Structure formats: structure tokens, C-alpha cells
Amino acid sequence: MTISTIFLLIIIIYIINGSYQKQNDLTKEIIITKAKALFEAMKYTRKWNSSMGGIYVKDGINPDVKPNPYLKNNYIKSKNNKTLIYINPAFMTRQISDLTKEADFSYKITSLNPINPNNLPTEFEKRALKYLSLNLKEAYYYEFIDNKLNFIGGLKIENSCLECHSEYKIGEIRGGISVNIDISDEIIKMDDIKGSKNLLYIIIITIILILLIRLYMFLNRINADKKKQENILIQQSKMASMGEMIGVIAHQWKQPLNALSLINYDIKDAYEFRDLNEEYMNKSIEKSNFQIEFMSKTIDDFRNFFKPSKEKKTFSAKSAILDILNILNSQFKKSDIEIKIETKENNDKIYGFENEFKQAVLNILNNAKDTILSQKKKKLLDSGVIEILIEKNDLNLNIKFIDNGGGIPDDIIKNLFTPYITTKGNEGTGIGLYISKIIISNISGKIRAYNLKNGACFEITLPFIK
Ligand code: HEC
Numbered sequence: 001m002t003i004s005t006i007f008l009l010i011i012i013i014y015i016i017n018g019s020y021q022k023q024n025d026l027t028k029e030i031i032i033t034k035a036k037a038l039f040e041a042m043k044y045t046r047k048w049n050s051s052m053g054g055i056y057v058k059d060g061i062n063p064d065v066k067p068n069p070y071l072k073n074n075y076i077k078s079k080n081n082k083t084l085i086y087i088n089p090a091f092m093t094r095q096i097s098d099l100t101k102e103a104d105f106s107y108k109i110t111s112l113n114p115i116n117p118n119n120l121p122t123e124f125e126k127r128a129l130k131y132l133s134l135n136l137k138e139a140y141y142y143e144f145i146d147n148k149l150n151f152i153g154g155l156k157i158e159n160s161c162l163e164c165h166s167e168y169k170i171g172e173i174r175g176g177i178s179v180n181i182d183i184s185d186e187i188i189k190m191d192d193i194k195g196s197k198n199l200l201y202i203i204i205i206t207i208i209l210i211l212l213i214r215l216y217m218f219l220n221r222i223n224a225d226k227k228k229q230e231n232i233l234i235q236q237s238k239m240a241s242m243g244e245m246i247g248v249i250a251h252q253w254k255q256p257l258n259a260l261s262l263i264n265y266d267i268k269d270a271y272e273f274r275d276l277n278e279e280y281m282n283k284s285i286e287k288s289n290f291q292i293e294f295m296s297k298t299i300d301d302f303r304n305f306f307k308p309s310k311e312k313k314t315f316s317a318k319s320a321i322l323d324i325l326n327i328l329n330s331q332f333k334k335s336d337i338e339i340k341i342e343t344k345e346n347n348d349k350i351y352g353f354e355n356e357f358k359q360a361v362l363n364i365l366n367n368a369k370d371t372i373l374s375q376k377k378k379k380l381l382d383s384g385v386i387e388i389l390i391e392k393n394d395l396n397l398n399i400k401f402i403d404n405g406g407g408i409p410d411d412i413i414k415n416l417f418t419p420y421i422t423t424k425g426n427e428g429t430g431i432g433l434y435i436s437k438i439i440i441s442n443i444s445g446k447i448r449a450y451n452l453k454n455g456a457c458f459e460i461t462l463p464f465i466k
Contacts, residue, residue: 005212012204020197027186031149032142034105035179039140039153042096042107042177046089050160055092059083065095070115071164088164090116093177104182110152111175125178128152133173147187152176230438235308237435238359241366245302245327252298252330256291263288301327309353312443314465317348317357317390317399324358328365337372337384339365344391349465352443360439360447363432364401364458371405371456380406392464399460407451416449 049055056076057065060083067074067085074086087095090109097107110121112129121129128141132154142151154176157168168174267284270276305327318341325332325339332339350357365386372384381404389400408416417437440447445462 002212005208009205009208013201016197016200016204020193023193024190027190028144028149031181031183031186032151035142035149035151035181036140036153038105038107038179038181039151039177042093042179043153043155045096046093046155047158047160049087049089049092050158050163053160053163054086054088056084057087059085062095064098090119104185106180108178108180109155109175110178114175119175124150125152125176128178129154129173129176132176136171136173147183147190149181149183150178151181152178230442233431234356234359234435234439237363237431238306238308241362242306245306248327248331249298249302251334253295256295259291260288263291298327305355305358307355309355312352313354314349314351315354315357317350317397317462318343320350320354320358321361321388321390321399324361324365328362332365332369332386335369335373335384336376337369337386339386339388341388342390344389347392347466348390348397350397350443350462351465353439356439357443360436360460361401363436367433368401368403368405368456368458371408372403375406395464397462397464399462401458401460402452403456404454406455408449408456413449413451417447 054071059065059075065085065087068088068091071086071088071091076084076086078084093107093109100106108119108125110119110125110129112121112126112133114120124143124145128143128150129152131141132138132152138154140151140153142149144150154173157165157170157172157174159170161168161174162170165174263284267276267281270280301323305324321341325341368386369384372381372386375381376384385404387400387402389398389402391398391400417433419431419434437447440460440462443462445460447458447460449456449458451457
């Protein structure tokens, strides 16, 4: 559940990020295209100048235009003695660049080996020019550094250039023009988009978190409802066994009651034969107290068992099982079923509700008893045996209940611990084992059943408690 939500979240973030990235790339693409167009325009303007062998402009019109010191014969006089200044392409580039600064772009002419030291390349320009002179097929070179476009277009030597740059060969890269475009507007726009992207993240994450919390609360409520339902079921099943239990009490009391009435009869006899001295009296009282104590203990055991446990505590598995065996003793004796209990470990601690654990054990034992009895009825078995083994390994405490009742049919064993499955034909609802399972899982344990040679084994595995 949570994993799939996180997965969904990652996909959403991935998509948003992807579209942001695309937008970012597109913006960069537009800026690059603009730089290329500006460079090409300048290249052809220069080419025009070069193809004219340089051009002449009137002196005095623009006070900044002075004869270029790097040119020989950098001005001429006209017939009417006006001065005409010689303008080479590089000079013109600078002039135009001065004008375009009003717009959001400018040019700089540069070379690795400039005639004019003002044309010395920057670090980026050096890198770019080296790259372009090694890769003659490439017309441009650019890098985005700190959200800025650094762009350069290469200038190839043509025939017309040789007039002034005779030391170069045609096709060689003489230098380049870097185009500087102010992209602060685009950066602001992209920052805006980035801001909305992050806002979108926050909104989506918040929504998903809220949904998760609500889902969590919903599941919690369902769980609480389920727990309540289970508790009712556990208590109900305990009450259901009450009727049967009263029969057990009646049976357990039969003998001591008999004994008591015998003692009474004896006293009467002794009295009639004048044998009733103090010693006889005390002995009789002692005997009847013994029986009464036994009866009262039986009742206490039952009362304790039917009280719902109030709080979890640590208790011994063996003594809890012995308590339940005490209650069931007479009933199992009557059915001629022997119960053996064996503990390999002295540490058999369980943490949980003791009475509920007893109830789980009771259900398992009753189930085993019923299978054994039905086997007996079919004359498939002489005497029933239930073995209880308490073992421990590094992590767990294992309690095994092994009976010789012939085992559980394969079709039943799969859903043994679901409600309304029964191993006893139409006799029971089978709810008992289901309840045992609930109880055991409530104390972080597991219960499973499998067949052995002569019967079934019900195994409870509980986390080991120090
Ligand atoms: C009329 C003469 C003339 C012509 C034609 C000419 N140049 Fe130049 N070029 C110069 C002078 C002089 C400089 C250096 C002074 C300056 O910066 O103005 C220069 C500078 C340059 C520079 C800048 C680096 C440096 O050395 O300072 C480059 C690059 C360049 N020229 C390439 C070309 C190319 C390519 C052509 C042909 C399309 C060309 N030039 C045609 C005279 C010329």
C-alpha cells in the first residue's frame, strides 16, 4: 500500500521534473537559435565588407570613428579634401556591436593570435576557438555557464580576407565572433517555472500525505473494529464452553461428594457404636476438609478460567497448560485419553493474556479429544494419547500437541483455522481452532497443523521471552 503510493509519488515527480526539464531545454534551444541567427547576420555583413576590400566612411560624422591604427593606409583624402576613414570587417563589427548594446545582445571579435590586443580571447573563447579549429565541420561552439549562454561562431578565411590577412590560408579558422545575449529574462521565467514546479511538488506530496494519513486512520479503525469483534468472539466461545464445563464440574464433584456422604455415614455409624471419640472426630473432619478443599479448588480453577484476563503478563506455558489439564483431567480420564506433558526447557515464558492462552490450549485439546473419540467410535483406535511437548530454540518457544487420532484429511487441513471448518463432521462449528488462531496471533505467535504417522500435530510457535 505505502510502497505503491511512494511509487506513484516518484512517477508524478518524475513526470513534473521531466516536463520542467523539457521546458528548460526548449528555452535554451531558443536562445541558441537566436545566437546562431545573430552570428550569421554579422558573418554576412562582414563578408559584404570584406568582399568590397573594406569600405570607406566620412570622417567627423561619428566622433568615435578614428582611423584604425592596425591598418596600413587607414584613411584617404577625397578630391575635395574630405577625409575618408578605412573600415575593415573587424572594425565594423565593433562599431555595430556598440549600437546593438542598446538591444539585449552584443558581439566581440576575437582570435587566438590577435593583431589587436583588445581582441584577446577570454578563457571560454580560447576553449571555443581551439575546439573550432580542430573540428572544422562545426560552425559554432557554446556552453551554458551559470545559466548564461557563451556562444561563439567561427570565422573562416576566404579569398577576400587574404587582402589584409595574407599570412593565413583559405579554409582556416582565423578567429570567431562571440555573441553575448542577455538571458536574464529567460532565467527569471525559468526560475518562476521552477518555483511553481516546487510548489506543485509540495501540493502533491501534501495531498498524498493527507491521503495516506486518512487511509492509515481508516485502516486503524477497521483494525480496532476487528479486534473488538474478535474479543467478543473469544469471550462468546468461552461462554459456549461453559455448559460443557459445568458438566465437567459435576463429574469432578461426584467423587468428593460421594466421599463426603460416606464420611457422614461413618460418623453416624461410629456414634451409634459409641466409637465417636475426639480422635475419630478430628480424623473425619480432616478427611472431609480434604474433599471440600478439592471441590473448592475445582470451582476456583473454573472461575479463574472464565474471568477475562485484564492485562498482559509473563507466565509459564507449562503451568498454564497444567492448569487447563487439571480442569479437563476427569473428562479425559472418562474418555480414556492419556495426556503426557514433557518440557525440555525450564524457560517457557509467554507474554500475553494467560486465560486466553489457556482457552486456545483448551480448544486444541478438545479438538484432539473429539478426533480420538470419533476414531474410537469407528473402532479404529483402542486408547487415545495426547502428547504435549514444550521446546525452545534461539528465537522461539514451540508447543506441540501430538495426538494419535489418525490425522486430519488433506482437504480440511488447508483451511483448518478458518471459521466454520470442522474436523468433526457435523458435530461442531469448528470455531474453536479459529479462535485459538486469533488468540495466538494476538500474542505474536503462529499456529499450524500437520499430520504425523498416527495423528495430527498442532504446533504453536511463540517469540522467545527472556
Ligand atoms: C581590409 C583589411 C581586412 C580585411 C579584408 C579583413 N580583415 Fe580581418 N582584420 C583586419 C585588421 C587590421 C584587424 C586587426 C585590427 C582590428 O581589430 O580592427 C583584423 C582583425 C581580424 C580578426 C580579429 C583578431 C585580430 O587579429 O585582432 C579576425 C578574426 C579577422 N580579422 C578575420 C577576418 C576574416 C575571416 C576576413 C575575411 C572574411 C577578414 N578578417 C578580412 C583587417 C582586415
